[in-house]
Amino acid sequence: MHGTLEQMLGIDVPIVLGPFGGMSSVALTAAVSDGGGLGSFGLYGYDGERIRETAAALRAATDRPFALNLWLPTGDEVTPADVDLGAARDALAPLYRAAGVEPPATPARFLPPFEEQLDAVWDAAPAVLSVVFGVPTRGVVDEAHRRGIRVIGTATSVAEARALEAGGVDAIVASGAEAAGHRVTFLGQAERSLVGTFALIPQVVDAVGVPVIAAGGVADRRGVAAAFALGASGVQVGSAFLRSRQSAASAGHRAALADSADTGTVLTRAMSGRLARGIPNRAVREIEAADAIAPFPAQNWLTGVFRAAAAGDAELSSLWAGQASALGSGGDAAGVLSELVAGLPR
Numbered sequence: 048m049h050g051t052l053e054q055m056l057g058i059d060v061p062i063v064l065g066p067f068g069g070m071s072s073v074a075l076t077a078a079v080s081d082g083g084g085l086g087s088f089g090l091y092g093y094d095g096e097r098i099r100e101t102a103a104a105l106r107a108a109t110d111r112p113f114a115l116n117l118w119l120p121t122g123d124e125v126t127p128a129d130v131d132l133g134a135a136r137d138a139l140a141p142l143y144r145a146a147g148v149e150p151p152a153t154p155a156r157f158l159p160p161f162e163e164q165l166d167a168v169w170d171a172a173p174a175v176l177s178v179v180f181g182v183p184t185r186g187v188v189d190e191a192h193r194r195g196i197r198v199i200g201t202a203t204s205v206a207e208a209r210a211l212e213a214g215g216v217d218a219i220v221a222s223g224a225e226a227a228g229h230r231v232t233f234l235g236q237a238e239r240s241l242v243g244t245f246a247l248i249p250q251v252v253d254a255v256g257v258p259v260i261a262a263g264g265v266a267d268r269r270g271v272a273a274a275f276a277l278g279a280s281g282v283q284v285g286s287a288f289l290r291s292r293q294s295a296a297s298a299g300h301r302a303a304l305a306d307s308a309d310t311g312t313v314l315t316r317a318m319s320g321r322l323a324r325g326i327p328n329r330a331v332r333e334i335e336a337a338d339a340i341a342p343f344p345a346q347n348w349l350t351g352v353f354r355a356a357a358a359g360d361a362e363l364s365s366l367w368a369g370q371a372s373a374l375g376s377g378g379d380a381a382g383v384l385s386e387l388v389a390g391l392p393r
Protein backbone atom coordinates (compact mmCIF):
# COMPACT_ATOMS: atom_id res chain seq x y z
CA MET A 48 0.00 0.00 0.00
CA HIS A 49 1.73 3.18 -1.20
CA GLY A 50 -0.41 6.31 -1.34
CA THR A 51 0.33 9.84 -2.43
CA LEU A 52 1.24 11.05 1.05
CA GLU A 53 3.95 8.43 1.55
CA GLN A 54 5.44 9.13 -1.88
CA MET A 55 5.28 12.87 -1.36
CA LEU A 56 6.99 12.74 2.03
CA GLY A 57 9.35 9.83 1.40
CA ILE A 58 7.91 7.77 4.26
CA ASP A 59 6.72 4.14 4.46
CA VAL A 60 3.51 4.51 6.48
CA PRO A 61 1.16 7.54 6.48
CA ILE A 62 1.37 8.07 10.22
CA VAL A 63 2.59 11.39 11.56
CA LEU A 64 3.79 12.00 15.10
CA GLY A 65 2.18 15.28 16.14
CA PRO A 66 4.61 18.05 17.06
CA PHE A 67 4.61 19.01 20.76
CA GLY A 68 5.57 22.67 21.16
CA GLY A 69 7.69 22.86 24.31
CA MET A 70 7.46 19.11 24.83
CA SER A 71 8.89 17.38 21.76
CA SER A 72 11.77 14.96 22.24
CA VAL A 73 14.45 14.01 19.75
CA ALA A 74 14.17 10.37 20.82
CA LEU A 75 10.44 10.18 20.06
CA THR A 76 10.67 12.07 16.76
CA ALA A 77 13.51 9.79 15.65
CA ALA A 78 11.68 6.64 16.81
CA VAL A 79 8.62 7.42 14.67
CA SER A 80 10.73 8.38 11.65
CA ASP A 81 12.88 5.26 12.05
CA GLY A 82 9.69 3.21 12.18
CA GLY A 83 8.72 4.51 8.73
CA GLY A 84 6.30 7.25 9.82
CA LEU A 85 6.90 10.99 9.92
CA GLY A 86 8.31 12.17 13.24
CA SER A 87 7.63 15.84 13.95
CA PHE A 88 9.36 18.20 16.36
CA GLY A 89 7.64 21.33 17.72
CA LEU A 90 9.81 24.45 17.70
CA TYR A 91 7.48 26.80 19.59
CA GLY A 92 9.59 29.32 21.51
CA TYR A 93 12.91 28.03 20.14
CA ASP A 94 15.42 30.65 18.94
CA GLY A 95 17.64 30.10 15.92
CA GLU A 96 20.50 28.57 17.87
CA ARG A 97 18.26 26.07 19.65
CA ILE A 98 16.64 25.10 16.34
CA ARG A 99 20.06 24.45 14.80
CA GLU A 100 21.10 22.33 17.81
CA THR A 101 17.83 20.39 17.68
CA ALA A 102 18.14 19.73 13.96
CA ALA A 103 21.70 18.47 14.44
CA ALA A 104 20.50 16.13 17.21
CA LEU A 105 17.68 14.86 15.00
CA ARG A 106 20.08 14.24 12.11
CA ALA A 107 22.37 12.31 14.46
CA ALA A 108 19.42 10.24 15.71
CA THR A 109 17.75 9.36 12.39
CA ASP A 110 18.53 9.43 8.69
CA ARG A 111 14.81 9.27 7.81
CA PRO A 112 12.56 12.25 6.92
CA PHE A 113 11.18 14.37 9.76
CA ALA A 114 9.06 17.49 10.10
CA LEU A 115 9.84 20.69 11.96
CA ASN A 116 6.83 22.64 13.20
CA LEU A 117 6.43 26.41 13.59
CA TRP A 118 3.64 28.63 14.88
CA LEU A 119 3.01 31.33 12.29
CA PRO A 120 2.71 34.89 13.57
CA THR A 121 -0.94 35.96 13.41
CA GLY A 122 -0.27 39.65 14.07
CA ASP A 123 -2.27 39.76 17.29
CA GLU A 124 0.57 38.62 19.55
CA VAL A 125 1.24 41.17 22.28
CA THR A 126 4.79 42.36 22.99
CA PRO A 127 6.20 43.42 26.38
CA ALA A 128 5.87 47.05 25.25
CA ASP A 129 2.14 46.89 24.71
CA VAL A 130 0.86 44.77 27.58
CA ASP A 131 0.50 45.44 31.31
CA LEU A 132 1.24 42.15 33.05
CA GLY A 133 0.16 43.46 36.47
CA ALA A 134 -3.19 41.78 37.10
CA ALA A 135 -2.31 38.51 35.37
CA ARG A 136 1.00 38.27 37.22
CA ASP A 137 -0.69 39.06 40.56
CA ALA A 138 -3.25 36.32 39.90
CA LEU A 139 -0.38 33.83 39.52
CA ALA A 140 1.29 34.75 42.83
CA PRO A 141 0.13 31.59 44.68
CA LEU A 142 1.38 29.42 41.80
CA TYR A 143 4.80 31.13 41.79
CA ARG A 144 4.93 30.58 45.55
CA ALA A 145 3.99 26.92 45.18
CA ALA A 146 6.78 26.45 42.63
CA GLY A 147 9.27 28.28 44.86
CA VAL A 148 10.01 31.07 42.40
CA GLU A 149 9.66 34.88 42.49
CA PRO A 150 7.10 36.56 40.20
CA PRO A 151 9.17 37.47 37.13
CA ALA A 152 10.08 40.92 35.80
CA THR A 153 8.80 41.70 32.30
CA PRO A 154 11.22 40.17 29.75
CA ALA A 155 12.77 41.86 26.71
CA ARG A 156 10.62 39.62 24.48
CA PHE A 157 8.12 36.82 24.89
CA LEU A 158 9.08 34.89 21.75
CA PRO A 159 12.00 34.79 19.33
CA PRO A 160 11.36 36.57 16.01
CA PHE A 161 9.68 34.35 13.42
CA GLU A 162 12.24 35.29 10.74
CA GLU A 163 15.05 34.03 12.99
CA GLN A 164 13.21 30.71 13.43
CA LEU A 165 12.55 30.43 9.72
CA ASP A 166 16.18 31.06 8.78
CA ALA A 167 17.24 28.27 11.13
CA VAL A 168 14.64 25.93 9.63
CA TRP A 169 15.99 26.62 6.13
CA ASP A 170 19.48 25.73 7.39
CA ALA A 171 18.09 22.59 9.05
CA ALA A 172 16.53 21.51 5.73
CA PRO A 173 13.89 19.12 7.14
CA ALA A 174 11.86 17.01 4.71
CA VAL A 175 8.75 18.82 5.92
CA LEU A 176 7.88 22.20 7.44
CA SER A 177 4.53 21.97 9.21
CA VAL A 178 2.80 25.10 10.42
CA VAL A 179 -0.14 26.14 12.58
CA PHE A 180 -2.15 29.33 13.09
CA GLY A 181 -2.43 30.48 9.52
CA VAL A 182 -1.51 30.24 5.87
CA PRO A 183 2.22 30.59 5.21
CA THR A 184 3.06 33.42 2.81
CA ARG A 185 3.71 32.60 -0.83
CA GLY A 186 7.33 33.56 -0.19
CA VAL A 187 7.67 30.93 2.54
CA VAL A 188 5.98 28.22 0.47
CA ASP A 189 8.06 29.02 -2.63
CA GLU A 190 11.31 29.09 -0.65
CA ALA A 191 10.47 25.75 0.98
CA HIS A 192 9.76 24.19 -2.41
CA ARG A 193 12.92 25.68 -3.90
CA ARG A 194 14.79 23.88 -1.12
CA GLY A 195 12.90 20.61 -1.64
CA ILE A 196 10.96 21.01 1.63
CA ARG A 197 7.27 20.01 1.69
CA VAL A 198 4.83 22.27 3.52
CA ILE A 199 1.95 20.99 5.68
CA GLY A 200 -0.66 23.43 6.99
CA THR A 201 -3.22 22.82 9.73
CA ALA A 202 -6.96 23.50 9.50
CA THR A 203 -9.80 23.35 12.03
CA SER A 204 -12.52 24.06 9.45
CA VAL A 205 -13.32 23.63 5.75
CA ALA A 206 -12.75 27.37 5.13
CA GLU A 207 -9.26 27.15 6.64
CA ALA A 208 -8.45 24.07 4.56
CA ARG A 209 -9.50 25.93 1.39
CA ALA A 210 -7.35 28.92 2.36
CA LEU A 211 -4.35 26.64 2.96
CA GLU A 212 -4.79 24.90 -0.38
CA ALA A 213 -5.02 28.29 -2.13
CA GLY A 214 -1.81 29.22 -0.31
CA GLY A 215 0.02 26.34 -2.00
CA VAL A 216 0.58 23.87 0.85
CA ASP A 217 1.31 20.26 -0.10
CA ALA A 218 -0.93 18.58 2.49
CA ILE A 219 -3.34 19.60 5.23
CA VAL A 220 -3.70 18.35 8.78
CA ALA A 221 -7.41 18.59 9.64
CA SER A 222 -7.56 18.89 13.40
CA GLY A 223 -10.80 17.92 15.10
CA ALA A 224 -11.90 19.37 18.42
CA GLU A 225 -10.90 16.15 20.20
CA ALA A 226 -7.23 16.96 19.69
CA ALA A 227 -4.79 17.75 22.48
CA GLY A 228 -3.17 21.15 22.79
CA HIS A 229 -4.06 24.42 21.10
CA ARG A 230 -6.98 24.97 18.78
CA VAL A 231 -4.99 26.33 15.87
CA THR A 232 -7.91 28.25 14.37
CA PHE A 233 -6.99 31.26 12.23
CA LEU A 234 -10.30 32.19 10.58
CA GLY A 235 -12.73 33.36 13.24
CA GLN A 236 -12.79 32.45 16.91
CA ALA A 237 -11.38 29.15 18.16
CA GLU A 238 -14.50 28.68 20.32
CA ARG A 239 -16.58 28.64 17.12
CA SER A 240 -14.33 26.19 15.30
CA LEU A 241 -14.84 23.07 17.39
CA VAL A 242 -15.81 20.61 14.66
CA GLY A 243 -15.23 16.99 15.68
CA THR A 244 -12.86 14.80 13.66
CA PHE A 245 -15.66 12.57 12.36
CA ALA A 246 -17.51 15.56 10.86
CA LEU A 247 -14.44 17.53 9.79
CA ILE A 248 -12.46 14.96 7.79
CA PRO A 249 -14.94 14.04 5.03
CA GLN A 250 -15.94 17.67 4.54
CA VAL A 251 -12.33 18.79 4.22
CA VAL A 252 -11.57 15.83 1.91
CA ASP A 253 -14.46 16.92 -0.32
CA ALA A 254 -13.29 20.54 -0.34
CA VAL A 255 -9.59 20.23 -1.25
CA GLY A 256 -7.44 18.31 -3.71
CA VAL A 257 -4.34 17.88 -1.55
CA PRO A 258 -3.90 14.94 0.84
CA VAL A 259 -5.68 15.34 4.19
CA ILE A 260 -4.13 14.10 7.43
CA ALA A 261 -6.66 13.44 10.20
CA ALA A 262 -5.80 14.62 13.73
CA GLY A 263 -7.75 14.48 16.95
CA GLY A 264 -8.79 11.37 18.84
CA VAL A 265 -6.84 8.87 16.72
CA ALA A 266 -5.09 6.64 19.23
CA ASP A 267 -5.28 3.04 18.01
CA ARG A 268 -5.97 0.90 14.92
CA ARG A 269 -9.72 1.63 15.07
CA GLY A 270 -9.15 5.38 14.84
CA VAL A 271 -6.76 4.93 11.90
CA ALA A 272 -9.25 2.72 10.03
CA ALA A 273 -12.04 5.24 10.68
CA ALA A 274 -9.93 8.16 9.45
CA PHE A 275 -9.14 6.35 6.19
CA ALA A 276 -12.78 5.34 5.77
CA LEU A 277 -13.62 9.05 5.99
CA GLY A 278 -11.20 9.80 3.15
CA ALA A 279 -8.05 10.78 5.02
CA SER A 280 -4.68 9.99 3.39
CA GLY A 281 -2.86 9.91 6.73
CA VAL A 282 -3.26 10.45 10.46
CA GLN A 283 -1.46 12.69 12.94
CA VAL A 284 -1.32 11.27 16.45
CA GLY A 285 -0.40 13.19 19.59
CA SER A 286 -1.68 11.93 22.93
CA ALA A 287 -1.02 8.22 22.27
CA PHE A 288 2.64 8.94 21.46
CA LEU A 289 2.94 11.38 24.37
CA ARG A 290 2.42 8.38 26.65
CA SER A 291 5.25 6.41 25.04
CA ARG A 292 8.60 5.72 26.69
CA GLN A 293 10.52 8.11 24.42
CA SER A 294 8.29 11.14 25.08
CA ALA A 295 9.44 14.15 27.09
CA ALA A 296 6.21 14.23 29.13
CA SER A 297 6.72 14.11 32.89
CA ALA A 298 5.68 11.04 34.88
CA GLY A 299 2.76 13.03 36.29
CA HIS A 300 1.60 14.08 32.81
CA ARG A 301 1.77 10.48 31.55
CA ALA A 302 -0.23 9.24 34.53
CA ALA A 303 -2.84 11.96 33.95
CA LEU A 304 -3.09 10.93 30.26
CA ALA A 305 -3.49 7.26 31.11
CA ASP A 306 -6.14 7.99 33.78
CA SER A 307 -8.03 10.60 31.75
CA ALA A 308 -11.69 9.77 31.10
CA ASP A 309 -13.39 10.64 27.80
CA THR A 310 -14.86 13.65 29.60
CA GLY A 311 -11.63 14.39 31.45
CA THR A 312 -10.32 17.31 29.38
CA VAL A 313 -11.34 20.95 29.07
CA LEU A 314 -10.70 23.77 26.60
CA THR A 315 -9.08 26.65 28.45
CA ARG A 316 -7.18 29.90 27.82
CA ALA A 317 -5.72 29.77 31.33
CA MET A 318 -2.23 28.52 30.55
CA SER A 319 -1.31 30.43 27.38
CA GLY A 320 -3.98 33.02 26.58
CA ARG A 321 -5.07 30.89 23.61
CA LEU A 322 -7.66 28.12 23.69
CA ALA A 323 -6.17 24.67 24.26
CA ARG A 324 -7.35 21.22 25.35
CA GLY A 325 -5.90 19.66 28.45
CA ILE A 326 -6.58 18.07 31.79
CA PRO A 327 -7.65 20.61 34.40
CA ASN A 328 -5.31 20.86 37.40
CA ARG A 329 -4.66 23.32 40.21
CA ALA A 330 -3.08 25.85 37.82
CA VAL A 331 -6.04 25.84 35.40
CA ARG A 332 -8.63 26.00 38.18
CA GLU A 333 -6.95 28.86 40.06
CA ILE A 334 -6.23 30.93 36.95
CA GLU A 335 -9.79 30.54 35.65
CA ALA A 336 -11.20 31.45 39.08
CA ALA A 337 -9.01 34.58 39.26
CA ASP A 338 -10.24 35.65 35.81
CA ALA A 339 -7.12 37.69 34.94
CA ILE A 340 -5.57 36.04 31.90
CA ALA A 341 -3.04 38.04 29.85
CA PRO A 342 -3.25 37.79 26.05
CA PHE A 343 -1.06 35.35 24.12
CA PRO A 344 1.91 34.99 24.27
CA ALA A 345 2.24 36.97 27.52
CA GLN A 346 0.18 34.46 29.52
CA ASN A 347 2.18 31.54 28.16
CA TRP A 348 5.39 33.28 29.19
CA LEU A 349 4.02 34.11 32.66
CA THR A 350 2.91 30.53 33.35
CA GLY A 351 6.13 29.22 31.80
CA VAL A 352 8.06 30.67 34.74
CA PHE A 353 6.29 28.55 37.36
CA ARG A 354 5.98 25.58 35.00
CA ALA A 355 9.76 25.48 34.54
CA ALA A 356 10.43 25.93 38.26
CA ALA A 357 7.94 23.23 39.21
CA ALA A 358 9.69 20.78 36.85
CA GLY A 359 7.10 18.15 36.21
CA ASP A 360 4.72 18.77 39.14
CA ALA A 361 1.46 17.82 37.40
CA GLU A 362 -0.56 20.41 39.34
CA LEU A 363 1.71 23.21 38.06
CA SER A 364 2.14 22.08 34.42
CA SER A 365 0.25 22.36 31.13
CA LEU A 366 -1.34 18.92 30.94
CA TRP A 367 -2.25 19.02 27.24
CA ALA A 368 -4.32 15.97 26.40
CA GLY A 369 -6.88 14.84 23.83
CA GLN A 370 -10.26 13.23 24.41
CA ALA A 371 -8.90 9.75 23.56
CA SER A 372 -5.78 9.98 25.75
CA ALA A 373 -6.69 6.90 27.76
CA LEU A 374 -6.78 4.66 24.63
CA GLY A 375 -3.68 2.64 23.93
CA SER A 376 -1.17 1.45 26.44
CA GLY A 377 1.91 3.64 26.28
CA GLY A 378 5.11 1.58 26.20
CA ASP A 379 7.69 1.86 23.45
CA ALA A 380 6.94 4.27 20.58
CA ALA A 381 7.56 1.42 18.11
CA GLY A 382 4.69 -0.49 19.73
CA VAL A 383 2.36 2.52 19.53
CA LEU A 384 3.31 2.92 15.86
CA SER A 385 2.69 -0.74 15.02
CA GLU A 386 -0.73 -0.62 16.71
CA LEU A 387 -1.60 2.38 14.49
CA VAL A 388 -0.19 0.70 11.36
CA ALA A 389 -2.52 -2.25 11.99
CA GLY A 390 -5.45 0.04 11.17
CA LEU A 391 -4.18 1.10 7.72
CA PRO A 392 -6.16 -0.12 4.70
CA ARG A 393 -4.52 -3.04 2.94
Ligand SMILES: Cc1cc2nc3c(=O)[nH]c(=O)nc-3n(C[C@H](O)[C@H](O)[C@H](O)COP(=O)(O)O)c2cc1C
Pocket residue numbers: 064065066067068069070089090091116178179201222225226227228229262263264265266283284285286287289367368369370371
Ligand atom coordinates in the same frame (compact mmCIF):
# COMPACT_ATOMS: atom_id res chain seq x y z
C1 LIG B 1 1.90 18.74 24.62
C2 LIG B 1 1.35 19.02 23.25
C3 LIG B 1 1.87 20.07 22.51
C4 LIG B 1 1.42 20.32 21.21
N1 LIG B 1 2.01 21.32 20.48
C5 LIG B 1 1.72 21.45 19.16
C6 LIG B 1 2.45 22.36 18.35
O1 LIG B 1 3.33 23.08 18.82
N2 LIG B 1 2.15 22.40 17.02
C7 LIG B 1 1.17 21.60 16.46
O2 LIG B 1 0.98 21.65 15.25
N3 LIG B 1 0.45 20.75 17.22
C8 LIG B 1 0.71 20.65 18.55
N4 LIG B 1 0.01 19.75 19.32
C9 LIG B 1 -1.05 18.91 18.69
C10 LIG B 1 -0.48 17.54 18.26
O3 LIG B 1 0.60 17.69 17.40
C11 LIG B 1 -1.56 16.68 17.57
O4 LIG B 1 -2.07 17.29 16.42
C12 LIG B 1 -2.71 16.35 18.52
O5 LIG B 1 -2.21 15.91 19.76
C13 LIG B 1 -3.61 15.28 17.89
O6 LIG B 1 -4.67 14.94 18.73
P1 LIG B 1 -4.62 13.66 19.73
O7 LIG B 1 -3.85 14.11 20.91
O8 LIG B 1 -6.04 13.40 20.03
O9 LIG B 1 -3.92 12.54 19.01
C14 LIG B 1 0.40 19.52 20.64
C15 LIG B 1 -0.16 18.47 21.41
C16 LIG B 1 0.32 18.22 22.68
C17 LIG B 1 -0.25 17.05 23.45
